[in-house]
Amino acid sequence: MPVKFPGFRSRRDAFPEKLWTRCPSCSEQLFNKALEKSLHVCPSCGHHFRLTSADRLEQLLDPGTFVERDPGLLSQDPLGFVDQKPYPDRLAAAKLATGLADAAVWGFGEIEDQPVAILVMDFGFMGGSMGAVVGEKVARAAEGALAARVPLIIVSASGGARMQEGTMALMQLAKTMAAIERLRAAHVPFISVMSDPTTGGVFASYAATGDVNLAEPNALIGFAGARVGAGTIGQELPPGFQRSEFLFSHGFVDRVVARADLRRELAGLLRYLHPGPTEAAHG
Amino acid sequence: MVDRILGRTPKPVVEAPPAPTPTPAPSTEDRKAAVWARVQLARNLRRPRTNELLAVMADEVIELHGDRLFGDDGAIVAGFARIGSHRVAVIGQQKGTDTDENIRRNFGMPHPEGYRKAMRVMELAERCGLPIVTLVDVPGAHPGPESEERGIAEAIARSVGLMTRLRTPIVAVITGEGGSGGALAIAVGDVVLALENAVYSVITPEGCASILWRTSDEAATAALAMKMTAAEQQVLGIVDQVIPEPEGGAHTDHEETGRRLKAAIVHELDRLVAIPVDQLVEQRYRRYRSLGAYTEVVTEIPAPTAPPRSGLADRLRGFLEAGSRAIPAPLQVGRRDEPPAREDV
Numbered sequence: 001m002p003v004k005f006p007g008f009r010s011r012r013d014a015f016p017e018k019l020w021t022r023c024p025s026c027s028e029q030l031f032n033k034a035l036e037k038s039l040h041v042c043p044s045c046g047h048h049f050r051l052t053s054a055d056r057l058e059q060l061l062d063p064g065t066f067v068e069r070d071p072g073l074l075s076q077d078p079l080g081f082v083d084q085k086p087y088p089d090r091l092a093a094a095k096l097a098t099g100l101a102d103a104a105v106w107g108f109g110e111i112e113d114q115p116v117a118i119l120v121m122d123f124g125f126m127g128g129s130m131g132a133v134v135g136e137k138v139a140r141a142a143e144g145a146l147a148a149r150v151p152l153i154i155v156s157a158s159g160g161a162r163m164q165e166g167t168m169a170l171m172q173l174a175k176t177m178a179a180i181e182r183l184r185a186a187h188v189p190f191i192s193v194m195s196d197p198t199t200g201g202v203f204a205s206y207a208a209t210g211d212v213n214l215a216e217p218n219a220l221i222g223f224a225g226a227r228v229g230a231g232t233i234g235q236e237l238p239p240g241f242q243r244s245e246f247l248f249s250h251g252f253v254d255r256v257v258a259r260a261d262l263r264r265e266l267a268g269l270l271r272y273l274h275p276g277p278t279e280a281a282h283g
Numbered sequence: 284m285v286d287r288i289l290g291r292t293p294k295p296v297v298e299a300p301p302a303p304t305p306t307p308a309p310s311t312e313d314r315k316a317a318v319w320a321r322v323q324l325a326r327n328l329r330r331p332r333t334n335e336l337l338a339v340m341a342d343e344v345i346e347l348h349g350d351r352l353f354g355d356d357g358a359i360v361a362g363f364a365r366i367g368s369h370r371v372a373v374i375g376q377q378k379g380t381d382t383d384e385n386i387r388r389n390f391g392m393p394h395p396e397g398y399r400k401a402m403r404v405m406e407l408a409e410r411c412g413l414p415i416v417t418l419v420d421v422p423g424a425h426p427g428p429e430s431e432e433r434g435i436a437e438a439i440a441r442s443v444g445l446m447t448r449l450r451t452p453i454v455a456v457i458t459g460e461g462g463s464g465g466a467l468a469i470a471v472g473d474v475v476l477a478l479e480n481a482v483y484s485v486i487t488p489e490g491c492a493s494i495l496w497r498t499s500d501e502a503a504t505a506a507l508a509m510k511m512t513a514a515e516q517q518v519l520g521i522v523d524q525v526i527p528e529p530e531g532g533a534h535t536d537h538e539e540t541g542r543r544l545k546a547a548i549v550h551e552l553d554r555l556v557a558i559p560v561d562q563l564v565e566q567r568y569r570r571y572r573s574l575g576a577y578t579e580v581v582t583e584i585p586a587p588t589a590p591p592r593s594g595l596a597d598r599l600r601g602f603l604e605a606g607s608r609a610i611p612a613p614l615q616v617g618r619r620d621e622p623p624a625r626e627d628v
Contacts, residue, residue, distance in 0.1 A: 078519065132574075165575075166519075167516060171467075172575060174443050178572060179572070181444045205439075205440045207440075208440045209437065223426065223436040
């Protein structure tokens with residue numbers, strides 16, 4: 001289930017400090033300043049580049065409203081895991097490359113003056129993989145949204161559970177779903193936004209279970225890695241397999257939303273998705 | 284032995300697995316071989332699955348079929364059973380014993396409809412006040428296109444979520460392969476047992492090896508690194524109790540395996556049905572809420588304000604709750620301003 005993170009390239013590789021970036025989809029040479037202005041979407045073919053968590057928050061929230069919570073959560077190495085590199089070294093390298101503590105950031109903010117709890121994942125940090133810290137932040141974000149009675153928004157970008165934490169990472173599926181279920185029982189709405197990629201254990205927990213599920217165009221969204229699936233089953237994969245539009249046509253995504261429209265769409269939905277009344281006895 | 288592998292001080296293992304270690308300090312190669320032998324035992328074709336175990340443990344089994352949405356999945360068995368003095372709902376995974384049955388049961392790899400059948404029966408059990416017993420043995424959920432089309436990830440997520448909140452006792456048993464999300468989907472419980480040679484992992488060792496070592500030949504290395512044996516999982520706190528298997532493994536003696544497992548399950552059911560259900564559900568929430576290893580450093584105080592726009596009622600509630608903090612709070616959804624520095628494993 002946890003799908004491979006396509007390499008641990010540093011952010012500097014993905015967005016080189018040079019002036020131009022080549023669009024992987026249409027091969028157009030894009031001026032980096034222009035790319036930034038277009039929200040990291042290729043102006044010629046619409047390819048959505050991956051965003052850092054900071055860029056994502058800046059694009060979605062009203063300026064200056066974000067208040068981060070729990071920034072001091074740090075991953076441990078419960079298994080003493082060593083593959084080709086020890087896990088602590090991988091963590092250190094990811095911290096250095098991204099300036100982040102782990103693969104998710106959460107806090108409170110506002111979208112067109114509507115308060116929300118928001119968690120965004122960062123693919124640049126070990127493929128956005130979910131270990132104990134990401135799981136803990138998701139659970140705290142859900143509990144925080146419940147306590148404040150404001151809607152929860154999670155923007156996913158992840159290859160799945162973090163293998164280096166073994167079943168501890170797998171248990172984050174249960175931890176996050178337990179918190180999401182409580183949020184749901186308390187009638188506090190949850191919007192899941194899936195960006196490229198949202199796979200494995202992240203898709204098989206909170207990302208798939210929003211009250212409303214949104215996806216950016218052509219994002220890779222799936223349970224098993226396409227390679228794993230094809231290898232195991234020896235079967236032709238349908239065109240567009242595990243892309244946003246595939247999920248949309250099979251009924252698991254409510255709306256495929258281009259990045260330029262995402263903030264407006266979220267604001268529109270938030271005008272309907274108010275925390276509703278519950279039986280007094282709840283909780 | 285396992286403690287030595289983990290380099291930890293031994294903690295009281297409820298029923299210590301036998302397997303005497305010949306050498307005092309086994310080499311990495313020996314440890315790899317030992318772990319790999321367990322993986323092979325967990326995958327043994329003659330290992331007892333749900334139906335074989337129920338044949339020994341239950342006086343009566345009534346199987347239920349279909350998810351009411353798409354079809355019936357042979358890879359998951361669901362229904363009612365009487366185990367000792369308990370009438371329970373049983374959910375279990377089932378591999379085939381021969382080629383025909385394996386095709387019918389899809390080699391024990393459930394599709395979404397399998398998990399949706401499981402959820403249907405578990406919800407029914409909750410409504411009828413029946414405890415739930417799950418028997419987990421799955422290489423992984425089916426990874427093919429049909430599975431994705433019908434929403435395997437959504438089915439797993441919903442099932443995991445449902446089990447965290449069901450208002451009835453749940454005893455989960457890892458009997459063979461605990462293969463990632465496909466296993467967890469029916470393995471959330473108030474107590475998690477494991478047979479001695481069962482394994483539990485976030486990804487198959489082959490999959491882990493091909494990603495992190497770039498070759499599936501390193502599967503044994505990955506299996507060792509992931510600490511996936513039942514005893515190691517117990518040390519990590521993911522498994523609560525390990526049930527010893529007969530000499531040579533569960534496949535050598537289904538009767539004896541079933542007998543030992545039945546005793547453990549009945550013991551846990553006796554204990555769990557006596558716990559008030561509110562407390563049970565809260566304990567289960569806490570169990571999963573606390574799994575995971577992290578530290579917390581309070582580097583800077585992240586803006587001391589309350590969450591924006593919390594209403595008067597919320598603030599009042601927070602104020603009132605602050606006084607009653609001495610009692611183990613049922614759900615600490617409130618203040619997160621000063622989370623305790625902690626190191627959980």
